[in-house]
Structures are given as C-alpha cells and as structure tokens.
Amino acid sequence: MLDVDIPSSVSTVELADRLGRVSGVKAVNVTVTDTDVEVLGLVIVIEGDNINYDDVKRVIEDLGGAIRSIDQVIVGEYILELNPQLLKER
Amino acid sequence: MVSIDGRYLVLGFLDSVLTTLVLGETTRSTVKLVIIVTTINLVTAFMAEYIEERSSLSHIERTLLMRRGSLLRTSLHRRAIYDALIKGLVFGAVSLLGASVTNYTMYLVRVFWIPVIPVIILGVFGTLMSRYFRGNAVLWLTLYVILGIVMSFIGTIV
Numbered sequence: 078m079l080d081v082d083i084p085s086s087v088s089t090v091e092l093a094d095r096l097g098r099v100s101g102v103k104a105v106n107v108t109v110t111d112t113d114v115e116v117l118g119l120v121i122v123i124e125g126d127n128i129n130y131d132d133v134k135r136v137i138e139d140l141g142g143a144i145r146s147i148d149q150v151i152v153g154e155y156i157l158e159l160n161p162q163l164l165k166e167r
Numbered sequence: 168m169v170s171i172d173g174r175y176l177v178l179g180f181l182d183s184v185l186t187t188l189v190l191g192e193t194t195r196s197t198v199k200l201v202i203i204v205t206t207i208n209l210v211t212a213f214m215a216e217y218i219e220e221r222s223s224l225s226h227i228e229r230t231l232l233m234r235r236g237s238l239l240r241t242s243l244h245r246r247a248i249y250d251a252l253i254k255g256l257v258f259g260a261v262s263l264l265g266a267s268v269t270n271y272t273m274y275l276v277r278v279f280w281i282p283v284i285p286v287i288i289l290g291v292f293g294t295l296m297s298r299y300f301r302g303n304a305v306l307w308l309t310l311y312v313i314l315g316i317v318m319s320f321i322g323t324i325v
Binding site: 082084086087113115116138139140141143 | 227
C-alpha cells in the first residue's frame with residue numbers, strides 16, 4: 078500500500094494500466110484521496126507474488142509521481158491481516 | 168493524444184496573413200516568403216508551447232517538493248516535447264496555408280494599395296477569433312480589417 082502524489086495531468090487509468098504490467102503484479106487499486114489544482118493524492122494498493130518494487134517505483138516516477146510513504150507491506154505464505162483494534166490501542 | 172485548440176488554427180492563419188502582407192511587397196520570391204513565414208511561425212509556436220509546458224512542470228516540481236529538474240527525465244517531459252512539436256507543426260501548417268493564400272491573392276484585386284482578398288480573409292478570421300472569448304464580432308472584424316490595411320501600407324512604404 079503506497080501513498081503517492083502525481084501531477085493531475087497524469088491519467089490514473091494509464092498509471093493503473095502501467096502498474097498492472099509490472100512483473101509479479103496481479104491486481105492494482107488506484108484510489109484518489111486528495112485533489113488539488115495540479116496534484117492528485119493517491120492510495121495505491123498492489124497485490125501479487127514477487128512484486129518488483131523497483132519497477133513499480135520506476136513507473137510512478139516516470140509519470141512524474143512521488144512515493145510519499147509505503148504504508149503497508151505483507152510478505153509470506155499467507156495474507157497476515159492486521160487487526161484494526163491493535164492500532165487503536167496503541 | 169494532443170488536443171489542438173481552434174484558436175491555434177485561427178491565430179496561425181491571422182499571424183501568417185499579417186506577416187505576409189508586410190513582407191509581401193518587399194520579398195519578390197513567393198516561395199521564399201512562404202517558407203520564411205512558415206518556418207518562423209513553426210519555431211515560434213513550438214518554443215512558446217514548450218516554455219509553457221516547462222513552466223508548468225517546474226510548478227509541479229515545487230508543488231510535489233521535488234528537486235529542480237527531476238521531472239525532465241520522466242515521460243511527462245517527453246510528452247510535453249511531443250505536444251509542443253505537434254502544436255508547432257499544426258501552427259506551421261496553418262501558417263503555410265495562410266501565407267500561400269495571401270501571397271497568391273494579394274495582387275488579384277487591389278483598391279489603392281489595399282489587397283482586398285487577404286483583408287477580407289483577415290476580417291473573417293478576426294470574427295472567428297472573437298468567438299473564443301465571446302468578444303464583439305463586429306469590433307474584431309473591423310479591427311482586423313484595419314490591421315490588414317495598415318500592415319499592407321507598411322509593406323508598401325518599407
């Protein structure tokens with residue numbers, strides 16, 4: 078799960094399409110969370126096996142975007158879900 | 168896909184007609200004149216568009232808190248160059264048409280020093296241009312007809 082800012086002239090459809098073609102990526106969800114005159118704030122969720130993160134980063138940067146933070150990474154034999162209650166208790 | 172504003176077509180035509188009216192009297196070689204006007208307009212339109220795109224990229228860099236020039240290596244910059252090139256070519260092609268039409272019609276019908284056909288064309292395109300900003304059509308028709316008369320007069324005295 079990535080927090081990304083991109084110029085608003087960039088098509089989110091093109092971004093999702095190019096991310097979907099990165100090696101290892103099985104599914105992509107691009108959600109606009111913030112809109113400004115020139116910048117769109119996005120949350121990008123990418124799922125797949127052995128995702129090539131460098132290629133993901135390259136695609137985003139090639140479209141003029143900037144990765145602000147990596148908010149969630151899940152690695153392993155199965156999907157380890159985070160209990161939201163744990164976050165609230167912290 | 169590059170979107171070409173109608174105003175580029177109208178402005179390209181107006182610009183080339185006016186320039187040809189001034190230079191038409193002094194430059195005897197028709198082909199030379201048309202090439203000069205087309206080349207100047209093509210390069211000018213490309214540079215104007217490219218500078219506009221670069222300025223927009225610099226602004227985005229500042230908004231995204233990126234290092235200066237970091238967007239120059241992106242597909243965004245390559246697309247900006249491509250867009251500017253296409254718009255420059257369109258502007259150049261329209262200028263070629265405008266300069267050719269003016270050059271071939273400016274000696275056909277004349278009242279004193281005034282080439283009637285290019286001046287009428289200017290009036291028509293001036294009226295079209297006024298539609299882009301909802302201006303007064305009669306005012307812009309008159310303005311461009313007067314501009315055409317003045318430019319052709321300058322062409323005769325230079």
